[in-house]
Amino acid sequence: MSKLLRQWPQSVWLALAIFTTFAQAAPQITLNVHSNTPPFEWQNETGEESGFNVELAQYIATQLHYGMQVKRQTLKQSLHSVMSERWQLAVIAVPAGRKVDINTALPLLPTYVSAYNRRGEGNADSWEALKGKRVAIKQASSVAMFLSQSPQDFITVPVVNNEQGFELLTEGKVDYVVSEFYCSRRMLSKFPIAKTAGKPLLYSQFYLIMSNKDPEFVAAVNSVVKHSYDNGYFDDLLNKWVGFGKEKIELGQVRSDFFQGALITAIISSMGMLITLYISLVLRQKTKSLRRELANRRKAEAEIKRVSAQFHSVLDGLPHGVCLLARDQHLIWHNGKYPWVLEPSQLMQAQPAMVLTQLVDNTFSADESQSSEFMLDNKRWKLELHRISTEMLVLFIEDCTEQYALKQTTELSARLASLGELSAGIAHEINNPVGLITQSVTLMRDLLEDLRMSHADTATPARTIDTLIAELDYSCESVDDAAGRIGRIVRDLKNFSRPGLEMHPKAVNLNKVVETALRLTHNNVKRMQLQLELDHGLPTVEGDELQLQLVLVNFIQNACLAMDKPESLLKISTGIENGNIFVAVADNGCGMDPQTLNRIREPFFTTRRNQGGTGLGLSTSNKILAEHQAQWLIRSHPGTGTEMKVLFRSI
16 A cells, blocks of 8 residues: 555645645635624524624635634724734624725615614604713714714713613613614613614615725625625525515616516426425424424413512511612502501601601612611611612611510620629628728717717816817718718619610710729729729710620620639720720730630620520620620730720711
């Protein structure tokens, strides 16, 4: 075999080499597409390029024995590719009567340009009607070509494709979209809010365009397109994708081809049965395809109804009221829960009185959700408004009476738990001034007896009587001071155990809160070395003094329990940091590992369960600080100690 190959003439080898090189360098047509709208050029569900333009380009490539590829990019990029590269094709629309500086084949299809706006808005039958409006124009389109030579008095908003223009129209960012008929008509089904604004503003013609750089390629493509006109392929292609044929009457040729036309008519008549059979088969296939499409659509509609029913079932089953409101407060939909709460007469009777109009306006204008709580009909209610579009918001109505009562019970439990831990120390704190009072009263009795005896003895010097009276005054001051200490302790206990836990915000001095908390926890703190650094020029914060006392008591108690060594140091400080007012409680105790640190805000979590810990103190403190919109920072390391810092905003 190898011997036979060596005997081939040199010319055969040269021919094979030339053929191989030619096959590898075979030219390839590139169809540049920019639209994704049937019936001209779009990608189907599998990502395959389809449409009138794609099939026409495939026909041209087949006739010229070229390869073909589809390149998807913007219209401006497509025009650049056609102008700068070889073997490029694209389809563009050109305004009637205008010429473009590029090679075009025979015209493909006429169209017209109209304006489109939102339903319920007026018409625009002329360019003057668009004056001063925001108008979306597709870049490099026939409309853009027309406006480059005939500018109009409106605000042009350039878009990459018509779909982007209709999205801006739906969002209210433009007033009109001006585009060609075929593309825009199919956008109306995708964007139901849009409609045709009026009569055509401009007429255009679709052309197949090619680069000027390859005259032979241009001539070959024009020849194929003309041949498709002559052999009827172009009409069949239009009928397939657009739904009607393109009439082509050439009067000059009618005279010369009169007899040929008669002959063709006779041939067509004789082939009528074959054509009828062919059409019947095609229609049967199309009928099957339509039936499959109809079945798929019905299946999709049934699935949509099922999902919609499930969605409404979920909304109807919610314990809260759910409403959809338009910007003008028109009620679009609700699930039937608590609709009477939104009545203006009811909201005016609420404590505090509510104005729904103001809440709705704030939600749309502030671009953030609104939340309000109020009392109505002996119940506590909560309204939450969230914007879901530029013209619609969702409103939640919640009866939070039980949750509020549970919160009060939890906070009271936490307060009473702290009070129980404080009680032993408070008893000791009261016992000291009581002992002082008892001792002072005994001394006062002795002094009074000495005064009686001195008064009876006329020989007693006046100086001795003055000394007894001075000692009696000192004892009275001691009794008065001890009674004052007991009064302060009792007053602090009464305030701390007050059952009314509803927040009453007012101006609060954090230094005063720290001093009260230290008095309540004195029995725990006196065993520690206390380092107090209070900023006496500290501005006030807005909050509830009793609730903040509970937070500081919990912090101080936890700090004292964490320190079990001779050199225990408790540091409490207040001040201003980065424009925020802070209070910090730090210890040099055992500290916390990361796992404990991540859970200390959880209700009922405690590391002192065996010592009587309830796990309510820090969780309640977390809720209180959240209501005060304060930032709680915790820094802790095992073996080195913990710092609890709270940042407040100044009034």
